[in-house]
Amino acid sequence: MASGSENVQEKEHTNPGTIIIDLENESLGSKSGSNSRDPSPSTAGKQTLVEQSDEQKEEPRSMANDGANVVMSNTDVLDSGQRQIASPSDSGPNMEGKRAPVEQHTEQGEEQPSTTNEEVHHSRNHSSSSSSSSEDTKTPVEKLDQALEKLQVNDDVQNFIGLQNLTLILNSNEELQKDPQVIARCWAAVPSKFLDFLLSAADDESDRTITRDCMIALAVAVIHRFASRLPESSRNDEKFAGRVGGLLTALKIDSFPETQHVILRTLVLLGSTSQGSSALLEADGWFTVPKLAAEHETALEVIEHVYAVAAAEAGDISISLPKLHETMSVLTDVFLKTANPTSLFESLNKLVEFVPDESPEHAIWLSPVTQLLLQSTTNTRCADRSRLTHAVVLLSASLIRTFPAESSSLLFSSQLAVPFGNTSKPVSWLFVQHRLVDIRSSIPSLPEKLNGPEYKVVSERLAECYVIISAFTGFFMGGATNDKENDYSEVLPFTRDLTDILLKTLSDACSVTVDYLCERYAAGPNQMRRDPFTKAQLRMLAMWLPKDDGTKLRDGPVSILDVTFGLYGEQEDTRMPILMITEQATSHPSGVDKFHRNGGWVVLFHELESIIELPSPSQQTHSNGVLILDILRKVATHDIEAGNAHEHWMDVVRLACKLDTEGSAEGLDLKYQMAALAAEFYELFLQSGKERRPGTLKQLLKVVSRLLTKRGRVGETTVGELEEAMENLRLLKGNSG
Numbered sequence: 001m002a003s004g005s006e007n008v009q010e011k012e013h014t015n016p017g018t019i020i021i022d023l024e025n026e027s028l029g030s031k032s033g034s035n036s037r038d039p040s041p042s043t044a045g046k047q048t049l050v051e052q053s054d055e056q057k058e059e060p061r062s063m064a065n066d067g068a069n070v071v072m073s074n075t076d077v078l079d080s081g082q083r084q085i086a087s088p089s090d091s092g093p094n095m096e097g098k099r100a101p102v103e104q105h106t107e108q109g110e111e112q113p114s115t116t117n118e119e120v121h122h123s124r125n126h127s128s129s130s131s132s133s134s135e136d137t138k139t140p141v142e143k144l145d146q147a148l149e150k151l152q153v154n155d156d157v158q159n160f161i162g163l164q165n166l167t168l169i170l171n172s173n174e175e176l177q178k179d180p181q182v183i184a185r186c187w188a189a190v191p192s193k194f195l196d197f198l199l200s201a202a203d204d205e206s207d208r209t210i211t212r213d214c215m216i217a218l219a220v221a222v223i224h225r226f227a228s229r230l231p232e233s234s235r236n237d238e239k240f241a242g243r244v245g246g247l248l249t250a251l252k253i254d255s256f257p258e259t260q261h262v263i264l265r266t267l268v269l270l271g272s273t274s275q276g277s278s279a280l281l282e283a284d285g286w287f288t289v290p291k292l293a294a295e296h297e298t299a300l301e302v303i304e305h306v307y308a309v310a311a312a313e314a315g316d317i318s319i320s321l322p323k324l325h326e327t328m329s330v331l332t333d334v335f336l337k338t339a340n341p342t343s344l345f346e347s348l349n350k351l352v353e354f355v356p357d358e359s360p361e362h363a364i365w366l367s368p369v370t371q372l373l374l375q376s377t378t379n380t381r382c383a384d385r386s387r388l389t390h391a392v393v394l395l396s397a398s399l400i401r402t403f404p405a406e407s408s409s410l411l412f413s414s415q416l417a418v419p420f421g422n423t424s425k426p427v428s429w430l431f432v433q434h435r436l437v438d439i440r441s442s443i444p445s446l447p448e449k450l451n452g453p454e455y456k457v458v459s460e461r462l463a464e465c466y467v468i469i470s471a472f473t474g475f476f477m478g479g480a481t482n483d484k485e486n487d488y489s490e491v492l493p494f495t496r497d498l499t500d501i502l503l504k505t506l507s508d509a510c511s512v513t514v515d516y517l518c519e520r521y522a523a524g525p526n527q528m529r530r531d532p533f534t535k536a537q538l539r540m541l542a543m544w545l546p547k548d549d550g551t552k553l554r555d556g557p558v559s560i561l562d563v564t565f566g567l568y569g570e571q572e573d574t575r576m577p578i579l580m581i582t583e584q585a586t587s588h589p590s591g592v593d594k595f596h597r598n599g600g601w602v603v604l605f606h607e608l609e610s611i612i613e614l615p616s617p618s619q620q621t622h623s624n625g626v627l628i629l630d631i632l633r634k635v636a637t638h639d640i641e642a643g644n645a646h647e648h649w650m651d652v653v654r655l656a657c658k659l660d661t662e663g664s665a666e667g668l669d670l671k672y673q674m675a676a677l678a679a680e681f682y683e684l685f686l687q688s689g690k691e692r693r694p695g696t697l698k699q700l701l702k703v704v705s706r707l708l709t710k711r712g713r714v715g716e717t718t719v720g721e722l723e724e725a726m727e728n729l730r731l732l733k734g735n736s737g
Contacts (some may be wrong), residue, residue, distance in 0.1 A: 248285030254373030645688030
């Protein structure tokens with residue numbers, strides 16, 4: 001059996017009075033003859049836009065509580081996803097309420113002649129034939145003008161006929177469809193009140209008639225038709241936004257899933273505009289959208305577009321933040337009942353971007369979502385495991401970035417155990433172990449995919465795996481409070497055997513990561529400089545390498561020093577992990593040698609100069625400065641032990657002699673630490689047999705004295721270190737005579 005437009009043509013002669021709404025193809029159609037006469041509306045009873053054909057009248061079916069007869073025909077067309085609205089019946093539609101219908105009048109005192117059924121039938125056929133002949137001679141533009149005229153009449157029946165004719169004309173004429181001025185003119189002619197009138201059929205939840213559903217379907221199809229053809233600037237207006245409430249009410253009706261789908265597609269278009277987004281978020285029926293997300297993935301698109309526009313318009317979504325959290329909670333509740341939460345994870349990953357760093361007590365969805373993420377580790381019911389895994393990794397990393405402490409605790413210390421082989425394992429252990437195995441198995445083959453289509457997807461997933469492992473390592477290390485080295489039983493719900501397995505896998509993952517970085521850097525560092533994947537790798541190595549006590553990774557930091565210094569300074573957020581790796585590397589003599597070969601002293605001294613000049617460095621910048629001072633101290637100490645003295649030590653002393661006492665507490669703290677290091681370096685310089693520089697010593701003493709006058713703004717430990725340095729400098733000055 002034919003479908004779509006072919007069905008419309010098939011039924012054209014058998015049912016001339018039927019109007020077809022093709023939701024599947026988002027079109028409206030009309031059968032010939034449906035507009036051959038103007039109906040005579042009546043004000044009694046329920047509004048019914050239905051005409052029964054002669055064949056249909058033989059077996060009428062009551063569809064309304066008030067006795068109005070509504071008959072559906074062409075069931076084969078209905079089965080293909082199309083819905084019919086019949087035109088007004090012989091006795092006239094019942095037009096209750098909304099707007100006053102056009103009245104039919106006769107001359108006063110004029111007697112109406114009686115007419116036999118045969119005469120009526122003959123008259124109808126003659127009228128229909130004459131009208132059809134007249135219509136055939138009109139151009140598409142003339143037909144369009146005629147349809148638009150009917151839309152200007154304050155009569156629901158005429159509006160209805162004009163609307164269905166309008167869509168039929170546009171459907172059948174490609175030239176008119178593609179003319180933006182014609183489309184804009186047609187949309188301007190469609191009465192908003194009539195669209196609201198059709199959509200208001202959804203207000204009566206007890207009404208289960210086909211007429212109601214068809215009225216809604218007509219309004220939805222028309223709004224979607226114009227929303228999809230008009231430019232975004234034209235969609236961003238009150239006429240579209242004002243229909244949002246009615247569309248959301250109609251969305252609650254589950255009689256026809258096809259209608260719900262078209263409504264959601266319409267809301268995607270409207271939610272992509274500022275007025276539409278605001279209207280949706282302010283509407284009482286907003287939560288109907290997330291409640292349908294498990295059945296219609298388009299609902300997720302609506303939510304994503306609405307909040308993306310809201311965030312872009314306002315700069316943040318603080319005003320609508322409570323509704324965002326509630327929306328995410330509703331989504332989570334809906335998907336908890338499904339076997340495949342992939343779509344939920346993908347959508348939440350986008351929505352989390354709009355959640356500011358805040359106290360997580362508002363995120364009541366966080367706990368159930370993390371539980372669902374953990375359970376998905378062993379989900380075998382999902383057909384597309386690869387897509388599910390990708391979604392799990394990306395959302396987990398996003399949650400860690402947004403709610404670091406809470407997400408880490410929920411993901412890494414769950415007491416839930418799940419079956420695994422012949423035994424059971426903690427789901428947190430499986431979650432972390434899977435991420436490590438993914439890194440260990442995927443990284444070695446990644447260079448082969450570098451220029452292929454797979455690289456972007458695989459590297460994105462692996463980058464987020466590194467984020468998760470970095471967080472796990474921080475949680476792992478930060479939670480240990482006992483004195484036993486590498487005993488983390490207080491914070492991890494794992495047995496010693498499982499912990500050992502995890503640590504070995506972690507060490508293996510770090511090892512292949514070091515090898516990858518060296519290989520990739522040797523092939524050409526340019527692509528690595530701004531690569532988020534490289535940043536994630538460096539952060540993970542910085543977290544774990546200092547803690548790994550195995551021989552396998554002992555030289556890991558040293559082996560990638562040329563990589564780290566080659567990338568240093570490109571991005572501010574890579575400096576801290578590079579400095580952490582460098583500090584670990586310079587704990588070994590081979591690391592110090594490689595540090596000098598790569599010009600490490602010059603690189604870090606210039607960085608220190610730029611930090612010291614900042615009156616109010618950020619907390620991160622302050623931490624970087626402290627790390628640089630520690631590294632320079634370690635390198636100088638090693639050089640002294642090796643019998644090597646360097647003139648560049650005095651660069652630090654000369655820089656300290658220029659310090660002032662201004663700036664924030666963080667800036668002053670860093671100046672204290674630098675002055676103390678300068679005092680150490682001056683003493684080392686003299687111990688190495690170098691010539692005394694009394695002018696430099698005198699200036700350094702003045703700076704230290706001035707700094708100590710600000711001791712109230714600096715921590716006691718730092719003050720004590722500088723006071724000790726002051727005493728040493730005074731001794732050196734006294735000894736110099």
